[in-house]
Amino acid sequence: MAISMNAIRNVAVCGHGSTGKTSLVEQMLFRSGVISKAEPVESGRTMSDYQEDEIEHKFSIHTSLMTLPWKDTKINVLDTPGSSDFVGEVVASFRAAETAVMVISAPAGIQIETVKLWRRLDHRDLPRVVFINKMDQDRADFQKSLDEIKEAFKITAVPLTLPLGQGSSHDGIVDLLHMRAIKAGGAETEIPSDMNEEIAAWREKLIEMAAEGDDELTEKFFDDGTLSRDDILKGLNEGMAANNFVPVLCGSAELGTGISDLLDILSELCPAPGRESEPLEDGDPIPYDDKGAFSGFVYKTSIDKFSGKISFLKVVSGVLKAGEVYNTRTDKKERISKVYNINGKSLKETTELVAGDLGAVVKLESVHTNGTISGVSSKIHFKPLALPPPVHTLAISAENQKDEDKMNDYLHRISEQDLTFTIGFDEETKETVIAGMGEMHVNSIFEKLLNESKIKVLTRKPRIPYRETITKSAEAEYAHKKQTGGHGQYAKVFIRVKPLKRGEDFEMTNDTKGGSISRGYFPGIEKGLREAMQEGFLAGYPLVDISVSVFDGKEHPVDSSEMAFKLAAKNALRQACEKCGPTLLEPMVNLTIYVEDQYLGDVLSDLSSKRGRVQDQSPIGGGIQSIKAVVPQGELLTYAIDMKSLTSGTGAYEIEFSHYDPVSGKVAQDIIAASQKEA
Ligand SMILES: Nc1nc2c(ncn2[C@@H]2O[C@H](COP(=O)(O)OP(=O)(O)O)[C@@H](O)[C@H]2O)c(=O)[nH]1
Ligand SMILES: [Mg+2]
Structure with a gap:
């Protein structure tokens, strides 16, 4: 049965590791009737942690897609891993979703990945819902968590549910939108009378929030002092889509409280696909539209033991059905024999996927992650995922x-x-x-x-790609002579070598006068110079950023050859280097670190022992500091391991290559000594 784009909700469930995302998704599947029992993560039987590695480690490593019906909507849920090691999976799911559910553990509060992911969501301007989970645990305090969220993210956070009891007495929630109390398991109960005041106050906030973003609703609110249920929904819907406020829900994925309300909110309040167009690498973005030719974006690929290659895609325009499609990168035709809805590991055949929907096809051999497929031959390429570089x-x-x-x-x-x-x-x-x-x-x-x-x-540990360069100008001459029986070899060159700016690599100029060296020998000279550069001078690393002027030379009518000039140039450059103040260059990287306040001191002193130069350090909310530094790449070979031990596994970092810097003293001596040992 065809489903309309407006009935689709694509939801990425994200958050710090172990906040209960997978358990929450399991409860959602159970509550909507997809599964008959919610399994604990530790059992290895949850729908989303189904891959062998996840079952073995008992946490999520891959983003899995689940589809569940809720009232009139089809909710596609993406359960993401919490560790920053698997951030690629999370970035892909944010791309596929229109709403993110940020899961926070009530006792743990805001954690490092909460802050980092929130920043990613800000970049994408993705509407979000916060779910405060583990309300059944000791130290769970709804108000405290709510305050923390407001403070850390500077947002208007509006509770849509309140907990019935906290910690060991927690057994349900009050739904402020529908004004009902629901126990674990879904049974309705009476709203406890001692909560009336609190509920009335929050409900008023909610209605104000709904009225705020819409002139017509604001007017109605002033006239009547309240809003109808439909108007509240309409107002909240608009406010959420515009990211003016963040609804906050709560519950326990262990007990199954707050689950149906989360599902209600997702289907009633969260945006359907189509609010935003899908950006292209170049050209105007493609609007979500179920009419017109099919196009889709492959946001994830996996290899499955049974099905082979699975391409997870989001349909952007038209309708995907079995048949021929084009890989727009290669213009190669591929056959799709079946289209699937996905529920964890199970692939369920469907006749079609409309624009906005998520699903998968198998055995698209030529298409990889980030690929665009199209129903017609086309040159559109959807913008690739914005992934951080590997560290x-x-x-x-x-x-x-x-x-x-x-x-x-x-x-x-x-x-x-x-x-x-x-x-x-x-x-x-x-x-x-x-x-x-x-x-x-x-x-x-x-x-x-x-x-x-x-x-x-x-x-x-990988070898570091050091470079060599020179610091001074110098001249050198070299004559290559050989007289062995028949005709000999002869070439002589005079060169002037000077340093270039970093990154300019190499230039050669012919400054000879009166044809002292024939033009035809210059390719040989250049080859010789490049060979000498490739071999390096100090420690066998490539020589870079030099300019060589060939200003004189001598040739012999019979004995000169390209080869002779190559050897003369190579040796001339080696001689020049002796006088040019050769030095080593080391690669420098831009390092961005995220740490909790308590580890800041240790991480900074470790950085200085690694010759890092800190350029910026600032709190980014939630007790998390971001540090930006420039550090020699060679000092970071085991940084993943160092970071873990420095921050008890909580810190994270990003690296990108920056530039080459001269290195001297003991560090340089050690590099040279190591290269001699290897040779
Ligand atoms: N007490 C309690 N434990 C929970 C709750 N939700 C999840 N857990 C437990 O927390 C651990 C991590 O849960 P999991 O769903 O794998 O978290 P994820 O890493 O965010 O996917 C598991 O042992 C769960 O059983 C909850 O609401 N209350
Ligand atoms: Mg998980």
Whole structure:
């Protein structure tokens, strides 16, 4: 049966690890009748933590998609992992969703990922609902959590439910929108009379909030002093879509309180797809519209033991049905034989997916994550996911050398699905290098490789791509002569070498006069210079940012050749380097760190021991500090591990390459000594 775009709700459930997201989703599935029992996460039987690694570790690693019917709506729920190692999965789910449910644990309060994810949601301007979970636990305090949220995020937070009892006495919620009290399990109960005052006060706030964003409703409110239920809904709906306020709900995913109210809010208040258009790499964004030609965006890909490659997509325009589609990147036709609704691991065939809906197709061999598929041959490419660059880099090899190719193939395939994981062969350091978001992330990939292909990966710290450069100008000359029997070899060059600005790499000029060197020999000279640069001078790292002027030379009518000039130039440059004040350059990265206040001191002193220069440090709310620093890449080879021990596993960081800086003294000596040992 076809469903209209207005009846779809795409919801990403996000939050810090262990706040109860997966348990909450399990309860939502149970309450809507998709499953007959809500299983605990520890049982390994939840609908969303179904993959082998998740069952083994007992937490979410992948975003899983579940579909549930609630009243007149189809709610697509994306259960995301909480660890920043798997942030790629979260970013993808934010792209697919129109609403985020931020789950906060009442006893733990706002945590580091809460703050980081909130900032991501701000960037996307995504409407959100806060669910304060674990109201059944000791130290759960609804008012305290609410105050904390307002304070940390500077938002208007409006409770739509209040807890019936907190901690061990918690057993239900009061729904302020529908004015009813509901116990665990869904049975309605009488609103306790001692809550009347509190409820009336909050309800008034709610109605004011509803009236605020809409002139017509404001007028009605002033005239009548209240609003009808439909008007309240209308006002809240608009206010939420515009992100003017954040509804706050509460409950317990353990007991099953607050669940049906969350589902009601999602279906009654949260925006349907289509409020925003989908941006393209270039060109005008494509509006969500179920008419017109089909187009869709692949926000996630996974490889399933039974189904093979699964492409998760969001339909942007038209309707997706079985048949032919185009991969717009390659203009290659692909056949879709079936279209699926997804519920965790189960794929349920459906006839079609309309614009705004989420679902999947299988065996789209040429399409990867971030791909665009289209019903007609087309050049549109939806904007790729805004993923942070990987921060944890390792050099790897297969334990058993004969597995090397298979290991590479496997990891390449992973990198096409998971764009926060990269693999490549570094020509410079002659190593296969992988990078991911953290230890847990890369280990989860190696575990998968071991389980599925019995290939064990050996890892070590990667070599750092140092560079060499010069600090002074100098001249040198070199004559390459050889006289062996027949005709000999002869070439002589005079060069002047001077430093260039960082990043300018190399230039060569022919400043000879009167044709002392024939033009035809210059390609040979350039080759010689480049070879000398590639081999380096101090420690075997490439020489960069030099300008070479060839200002004189000599040739022989018979004995000169391109090869002779190449060798002369190469040696001339080596001689010049001796006089040019050669120095090492090390790669510097921009490091952004997020830590809880209590660890700030330790993280800063560790940074200074790593020769980091702190450029900014500021609180970003919720007791979290952000630090920006420039740090030598070579100091951060084990930063994922250092960060974990410095912050008891709570800190997180982002890295991006910045520039090369000269390095001197003991550090430089050590680098040179290490290179000699290797050679
Ligand atoms: N007491 C209590 N425990 C909960 C609640 N929700 C989840 N948990 C437990 O918290 C742990 C983490 O839950 P999980 O759903 O995996 O959290 P996630 O990492 O956010 O997906 C599990 O042991 C759950 O049983 C709750 O509302 N109350
Ligand atoms: Mg989870």
